[in-house]
Amino acid sequence: MSTFDSDEAARIHQELHHALPSEPALRVKALESLVVERGMVASETLDNWIEAYSEHIGPRRGAEMVARSWLDPDFRARLLDDAGALAQELGFQGHASVHLKAVENSAQVHNVVVCTLCSCYPFSILGMSPSWYKSAAYRARIVREPRRVLAEFGVSLPEGVGVRVWDSTAELRYLVVPQRPAGTEGWSLERLAALVTRNSMIGTERDLSPHVKGAA
């Protein structure tokens, strides 16, 4: 049983710092060998877990939710009301999906998501988070100077747009619903969903216009 002793954890970290090889690949290889020897998990299961998060559980799920909200006002209302329940209905529930909240961009509002205290992210909806999302620079700066950080991502905000930063400090997770770009009237769900990027659902991309994306 854990003692939940904070200072003991710090002492163990010091011991690990001195005892472990510096190379992360070697550290992880030893840990995998250990959990497999102990019978906690089979290596083939780990292979398939990686495959699942590489090919199946990823931002296409979020993109489908966003594109459907553009096409179907009832779906949009339900997405904004209880995104977690909708994710479950679509079979997208999983790690960090239950308390999912959708926040919608508009002509006046741009939303962007962070976790300043660790790296909370709606994994089952957007898949693995990008490295920059977990970086100290992003976590430190996006709450303090969001406009400068967004500019680094190439986002230019029209005059009159306020930025709402969502810091994921508890177990709620946030999905940004970007605006449907002009010039997509009559497009199919699949074609619209293909426009929706992972970054736009975190909030570090704003304009999904086909010509903007084509030029990028």
Place this chain on the structure above:
Amino acid sequence: MDTIHDLGGMQGFGPVAVDEPEEPFHHDWEARMWAIARNARAPDWTIDWWRHVRERIAPADYLTRPYFDSWMQTHAAGFIASGVFTLDEIVSGHTAEKHPPPPPETLEQVIARARTEALGFEAPAPAPARFGPGDRVRCIADPPLGRDHHTRLPRYVRSRPGTIHAHWGSHVFADLAARGRHEGQHIYSVRFAARDLWGDDADARDCVHLDLWESYLEPA
């Protein structure tokens, strides 16, 4: 605890590395670590104890070692603290206490099992909600259990005024969950005007929302 993990608003970091390959993992060992973390853990861990163990990594390591390496070290330290493995076992990658692994799961089984990770954090609170949407509040200056404990009240909002945006119900209180205790407490989305956090240099149109437990807040 006021350790290096509490990064919000800290200055001196350079630009964000925005150009990154699209693939979900950039090294095999990162993917292995992610998969290990989702499949092997000690039964007594709570998510907030795990977070706190990660927060206790030495600051220099926290800032400079790769992200998933910090997961490895958190898992290792957590296993040792729970008595699951010894330091020698973690370093050698071998244990005398061997058990046959469970049957391997297929991709379809893994995808189905991933759905069962949908964990809710609702837990009943002992009293009615103290605040409602529109109420003016102020964050307390010190975390409820003191500065030596895990908290989800970041430094950058302590003592700052905000407005209740929504009441999310009652969730397991993180500060106690980090000590293995399961108690519900009301939780709110609180909106802070950027200028109330950062001064007049901030844009008057901007705000920051945080999800904060009731004991972090007092009426303003």
